[in-house]
Amino acid sequence: MWWILVKLAWRNLFRNTRRTFIAGTAIGIGLAALIFVDALWIGMEENMIKIATSSFLGGGQIHQEGFRKTQEIERTINQHHQVMSNLKQEEIVARFTPRTFAFGMITSPAHVIAAALVGVDPVTEKYLSHVDEMITEGTYFEGDNERNIVIGSKMAEVLEVEIGDRVVATVSQAKTGDLAQEMFRVSGIFHFHNHEMNRGMAFMRLGKSQQILGLKDDIHQIAIKFTDVKYGQNKLLPFWRKYSKYGNEAVSWTEILPELETIFEWTNISKVLLGFVFFIIVVFGIINTLFMSLYERMFEFGVLRAVGTRPSRMAQLILFEAGSLGVLSIGIGIILGIITTYICSKTGIDYTGIEVAGVTIQELIYPVMVIDQFIFYPFWVLVFTTITGLYPAWYAARMSPAKAMRRAG
Amino acid sequence: MTSQQVIVTEDLTKTYSANDVPVYALRGINLTIAAGEFTAIVGPSGSGKTTFLNIISGLDQPTEGKVWLSKELISNMNGRQLSDFRRDNIGFIFQAYNLIPVLTVGENIEYIMLLQGIPKIERHQRVVDILEVVGLAGYIDRKPPQLSGGQQQRVAIARAMVSQPTIILADEPTANLDSKTGSELLEMMYQLNKKTGMTFVFSTHDQAVMDRAQRLITLKDGLIDSDNMQE
């Protein structure tokens, strides 16, 4: 029985092709927009995660417990030899690099500036951070001169130094707290898309920094790059617990940079808002189309009722029409969605220079199509259209057949 | 009430209110129609013919009074019960636009049987047979807009009869046809009435149609003005 109603509904839809296609296209465009925005957000998130994690942070980090909070030089990673040899065995770990961290002063003949002094292993550091790629002057630790220091562009400006100039770094040593001073030679200047790094960061060789900090071979941080960026977002990964022992803690970048996570939560809210706007389009499109065709076909509805169609079946018929319009719109929406998203995923969208949560977008954003977009959103379109059809359906069910036929006649 | 009485009305009144002004469309109709009658309801425009047919078929509710159809009191039924009752007991023929234009001739006729849950093979056979009866064999897959007015009305007759109801109600079935086609259609209805014994009640303005009727009921201002058996 319901099959004839589906047939009837579907064919009715094409009686006023123009109106149907206008409504279908409006809803279809809405759906395409949802798909596109979703794809864009994914592209944007991937982009931001990449920037956030690959420029310096890494997908995760290991410290001694409490180091992140206190930044005390004494809080070095426990059993770091063991930890590092374990990391080498991890399948999901692509690369890792040890670092020291200390706050100190850098003095030039002209000025003095507070700085985060980072001791790095130039060879492994290359894979974790982009410092080597961001060198604008000089080089990134070429040769093996222990006194090389690589500083940010803004720092160089403040200190009024150039490549080859001398600077003095002052730090307080572990345990004793004695001040230690050491002369360095500026060997490279980097420029990141991040102000604070440009102004307040300086890199030196790990061995040298351990020496001036009095750390022997101890380190403060191991930055980890995973084989897939997704691991860094997965708080449930067993990895974190496994490496949070010996009094150390292993944390994902989402904990180091919670602002970015917050942004991603906002994107979800904006999706809901967009969905709401879309729902309004659907409501108007469907209600309008259904009522127009309802009024046009009053007499027919009267006839259907007269010959014995139950009120509930009339409601069903209208719901099927709403559903058919939904299906048609989904077809149009998916086609439009695929076309626009595909084109943009090839050409990319230029948001470069825009800063979000301290992360500056540096590359074109490529929307990412995933199958979910073509299941989740269409499913809701169908649900929405059918729900919207409830009112016209109720109206049709309630209609007295005699009145329907008289009004039309 | 004897088993012969298919339609019985008692003090049937219908009052519409148009812009708060009451319109007394029916003002107390007492009528009995026996099985197998071929009855015409006539009367000037606005006399209440359509209203009467709508109420005795359960398409509309009377303001007061009672209607029995095949011994069932239909004036108390709810929407769903009425739908099912109409489906199983009444065949309808309207003045025009009887058919659903997006369904084929076959589907239009089949529709009621679908509502009744008749199996597919039987449905198909009955459609073929009834189209033969109304002289439209071979038109099963046509869409109504491709048919002439007379042909469309014949499909309407086929649809009305296919579920073998006790009563066929027709509100001015020939009004949209030229007189020759109208007469042919009426002749067909008359022959079917004789052959099947179904009760036919129809309203009309058409003198030729009136002449063919077995019984002529004249309405005037919502009341029965005359009620004659004719030969």
Ligand SMILES: Nc1ncnc2c1ncn2[C@@H]1O[C@H](COP(=O)(O)OP(=O)(O)OP(=O)(O)O)[C@@H](O)[C@H]1O
């Ligand atoms: N829904 C309604 N609202 C208000 N008045 C109505 C309604 N339906 C019918 N009427 C009135 O009731 C009266 C009877 O109408 P009805 O349609 O039954 O007459 P009729 O005999 O069928 O006329 P016609 O020969 O023109 O078809 C008329 O005065 C009409 O205007």
Ligand SMILES: [Mg+2]
């Ligand atoms: Mg009338």
